Amino acid sequence: MTAKQGKKKAQPVTMATIARIAGVTPSTVSRAFNHPELISPETVERIMEAVRLTGYVPNLVAGGLASNRSRSLAAIVPSITNIIYAAFVQNFVVNVRERGYQVMLMESGFSRQTEQELVATALGRRPEGFLLTGVNHSNACRRQLLAADVPVIEAWDLTESPIDICVGFSHAGAAKAAARHLVGRGYRSVAIATMDDERALRRRDAFLAELRAAGIAHPREVTLPGGPTLGKGRQALARLLAEQADDTADTAIFCSSDVIAHGIMIEAQSRGLSVPGDLGVMGFGDQEFAADLNPALTTIRIDRAALGARAAEAMMARIDGREDVERRIDIGFEVIDRASLLAR
Amino acid sequence: MTAKQGKKKAQPVTMATIARIAGVTPSTVSRAFNHPELISPETVERIMEAVRLTGYVPNLVAGGLASNRSRSLAAIVPSITNIIYAAFVQNFVVNVRERGYQVMLMESGFSRQTEQELVATALGRRPEGFLLTGVNHSNACRRQLLAADVPVIEAWDLTESPIDICVGFSHAGAAKAAARHLVGRGYRSVAIATMDDERALRRRDAFLAELRAAGIAHPREVTLPGGPTLGKGRQALARLLAEQADDTADTAIFCSSDVIAHGIMIEAQSRGLSVPGDLGVMGFGDQEFAADLNPALTTIRIDRAALGARAAEAMMARIDGREDVERRIDIGFEVIDRASLLAR
């Protein structure tokens, strides 16, 4: 509108524009934004006035190039549509935003290969740090990350040898706690319905081992590929029932996800089986809906908000150059005892 | 490792490094990446060899500054943890990725004020386009977007006067279709359980109007604040029942979300009410779980994958400078008839 000289294209307002209007040099404008304490209040005010006047928005990509600080972070999760990861990453995003960081969110689909490709792509934008899911990455991926020499937070899992920092909980520990809880409830016939992703399988192994240790002989098992859905939960029970049609009584099923547990409860209901009367069900994750099911679902709570917040905190600490950061942050888990198991 | 001269900090490999190794100038390297057809195959090969050797990753922020093309897009959705929006945006992301675009995903929490702040922040990174949710934005927001002079896709809703392009469906139309479906099924006693976000309220209004037109006098109504949860669905039925304890028979409830519908089904079950026998339930969205409920949920399907894909398509068309793009893309909706209503 106010294009002077009627030039073809309205030339964009840059820091130089602001400097001219405020009667200072660009460096002063830059300082007014980044280190206002170095500039006299009056000058800052004049500059801000010019900013208001023009609607100037500092170009962060230019700034990033000059300062070698992109103020961006890369986050790679297995799935954005899985609320488990969405809630976690959301908390991470909110926490780093407060510090002026923008996150580029990417989805690996549980594939190490994809993860690696995403890391490579992300690297092009020079993020100042990476948030990864899990601790199992391809060698190429680790190599690239190491070469980039930026903080790397591995979330959702714990390892003795993180790339940089890991924040999560012991999947084996959680699964063992589940097994003990079931055994403690008096269940001697136990089954497991599990997704086939790495962490779920790790839980399965620990769960089975703990059962064996408790003298429970032949736990039934059904593995479900891909992401958890109600439909897969229903199938899981259907399959389990097909295998041992006669006696489900006194059986409890541990699921790798609350969603699967929920599906099992629906299938049970549709077959006239009562939970927990005819069948005990235990979930994993303590999603929002777990307490609202009927019966309310016994499950294992993972504090996803804390996970995101701690990851953000660790990331910021590293970016600030602090070396005193814990390299292995355990957020723990908690067995949440509700009504979907028999109390004996 | 191979830091020559034992200098303090291993200086990063840039385009100049590659140029030196390949025996060409930086401009040739740049062309090899962006316009390989202008370069002799042998030269390209030598350059790629140097890239492999060094693990060079082009700096997109420098490139973006030089070319004034950030190859990034901003997307603002009300909530990332609501699967409805997550699925939509996921499809958008996947589709623009294929074209080399990275998206910065932000969450407005259904607040116009927040949305505007996010737009302002995003602008600093000079995205080449914006994906917004809904068609209702603050004036400041519209102004900024207009000033930025980039493509803006407004999704999930349709309007006669989009900022640039809108892709969505008629919420009024969908709600009316729901009302007609219920009336067609013979329901004369109808209730609505709705969230309080803008689009849900728009559906409610249209739903109520259509009922009125059909001569249905006093539909009961319960409004639920915030995001949809199973718990809120349960509460909704509890409240409805508290108001008309005597006769729920022959009543159908239309919900603004499948999740609410699901909660209502759970509450009904816990009270010994049969669906659809004692109570009809209709959802909205056709989420993945809807078909797996017991009874399967009658609902209105919104093709979220198509929504994301069409939005991406429109965005890319605009970025390519095509002017022939439809400004108002209707993806429609579909009544999905399942078992949660009585068939009379």
Added chain:
DNA sequence: TTGAAAGCGCTAACAT
């Protein structure tokens, strides 16, 4: 098909 040169919009020593 390739090179030379001039910037993109900003930041960060180094001066003053």
Added chain:
DNA sequence: ATGTTAGCGCTTTCAA
């Protein structure tokens, strides 16, 4: 407290 001066790592005319 502010100005000067070099870049940051790339792209893109314009030449050759």
